[in-house]
Amino acid sequence: MGLEEEIKQKEFKNKQQRAFLNLIFTAGHLSLAQTRFFKPYHLSAQQYNVLRILRGQNGNPVTIGLIQERMLDIQSNASRLIDKLEEKKLVLRIVCPKDKRQMDITITQDGLEILKELDDKLDSNENRIILTDQEADTLNDLLNKIREKNNRQYAPDASGGNKK
Amino acid sequence: MGLEEEIKQKEFKNKQQRAFLNLIFTAGHLSLAQTRFFKPYHLSAQQYNVLRILRGQNGNPVTIGLIQERMLDIQSNASRLIDKLEEKKLVLRIVCPKDKRQMDITITQDGLEILKELDDKLDSNENRIILTDQEADTLNDLLNKIREKNNRQYAPDASGGNKK
DNA sequence: ATTAAATATATGTATATACATATAAAATAG
DNA sequence: CTATTTTATATGTATATACATATATTTAAT
Numbered sequence: 001m002g003l004e005e006e007i008k009q010k011e012f013k014n015k016q017q018r019a020f021l022n023l024i025f026t027a028g029h030l031s032l033a034q035t036r037f038f039k040p041y042h043l044s045a046q047q048y049n050v051l052r053i054l055r056g057q058n059g060n061p062v063t064i065g066l067i068q069e070r071m072l073d074i075q076s077n078a079s080r081l082i083d084k085l086e087e088k089k090l091v092l093r094i095v096c097p098k099d100k101r102q103m104d105i106t107i108t109q110d111g112l113e114i115l116k117e118l119d120d121k122l123d124s125n126e127n128r129i130i131l132t133d134q135e136a137d138t139l140n141d142l143l144n145k146i147r148e149k150n151n152r153q154y155a156p157d158a159s160g161g162n163k164k
Numbered sequence: 165m166g167l168e169e170e171i172k173q174k175e176f177k178n179k180q181q182r183a184f185l186n187l188i189f190t191a192g193h194l195s196l197a198q199t200r201f202f203k204p205y206h207l208s209a210q211q212y213n214v215l216r217i218l219r220g221q222n223g224n225p226v227t228i229g230l231i232q233e234r235m236l237d238i239q240s241n242a243s244r245l246i247d248k249l250e251e252k253k254l255v256l257r258i259v260c261p262k263d264k265r266q267m268d269i270t271i272t273q274d275g276l277e278i279l280k281e282l283d284d285k286l287d288s289n290e291n292r293i294i295l296t297d298q299e300a301d302t303l304n305d306l307l308n309k310i311r312e313k314n315n316r317q318y319a320p321d322a323s324g325g326n327k328k
Numbered sequence: 329a330t331t332a333a334a335t336a337t338a339t340g341t342a343t344a345t346a347c348a349t350a351t352a353a354a355a356t357a358g
Numbered sequence: 359c360t361a362t363t364t365t366a367t368a369t370g371t372a373t374a375t376a377c378a379t380a381t382a383t384t385t386a387a388t
Binding site: 196199200203227228229241242247263265266267 | 367369375
């Protein structure tokens with residue numbers, strides 16, 4: 001079903017607007033699907049993302065800042081995410097002895113296990129993006145292009161207006 | 165900058181995974197940009213979306229349900245969104261006389277004016293998706309394709325697992 | 329060394345999201 | 359016509375997001 005039917009809107013200002021709305025719309029769907037996928041594990045997609053980052057370090061501790069930097073969700077509060085993961089005993093957080101401002105975060109055995117379980121489950125579903133290699137590349141390129149423009153226009157401090 | 169540099173991850177399982185992550189990542193950026201764009205007007209992107217739906221009705225009242233149906237964000241709480249818009253006097257909400265369960269929502273003059281202002285501002289920025297017509301079409305098609313698969317796999321009630 | 333600036337992380341707060349449940353009115357069944 | 363089911367909307371609640379601000383520690387300046 002095309003975007004037009006889904007949101008019952010026939011008219012778009014131009015193809016760019018339609019693609020933009022479709023992007024927001026589709027991402028919303030995917031992110032809801034993700035939320036639902038992770039829910040039975042009492043994890044959010046973000047938390048899963050953090051666990052993967054940690055696993056990627058092969059046991060080396062990682063700071064909150066580094067996690068923040070690598071997260072998909074740019075405004076995410078890594079500190080509170082780690083809180084949640086720590087509560088669930090999926091990560092360990094200790095003060096870095098070299099620099100007491102920093103926290104050394106590592107993934108626990110429990111964390112690794114839940115990741116394993118999720119990976120298996122995701123494998124069987126990961127073909128949820130059912131695109132050919134070429135299509136996936138095209139999509140990837142188009143998204144990069146959009147972000148490139150977007151980054152210039154909406155830099156972190158560009159408020160985009162200042163009405164009252 | 166490609167996704168690889170932005171999230172400092174060189175390895176993806178496959179092109180599909182990279183495209184999927186890029187989609188989530190890019191949408192996050194766009195939606196943050198939207199949030200910031202609307203902030204000076206004390207509106208959210210969703211609220212703007214609702215106002216546009218209302219304007220599209222040319223003065224005919226619209227029910228909460230219809231708004232919900234047309235919204236980009238599928239799980240959005242139209243009822244509470246209308247609350248906010250009513251507080252700001254941008255919409256009018258009255259009980260429908262024909263069916264007292266329903267609410268008749270209409271956009272106010274204030275609502276129309278703020279929309280006009282935003283439209284102008286958006287016009288000058290709407291080229292933020294700087295794609296050719298052909299690229300925009302391609303993107304649109306790819307997104308539809310993704311959603312199509314996704315809809316089948318993650319139907320509203322498909323929990324996707326049921327661990328504790 | 330002492331004060332100021334920078335950095336890493338945490339916390340407060342207002343709003344939004346996801347979802348379950350409640351309330352009220354209308355439609356339908358008997 | 360009364361009881362039941364369905365529909366339209368609202369509310370409660372736990373969690374997440376955006377962002378401003380606070381705290382602690384290190385680095386730099388004088």
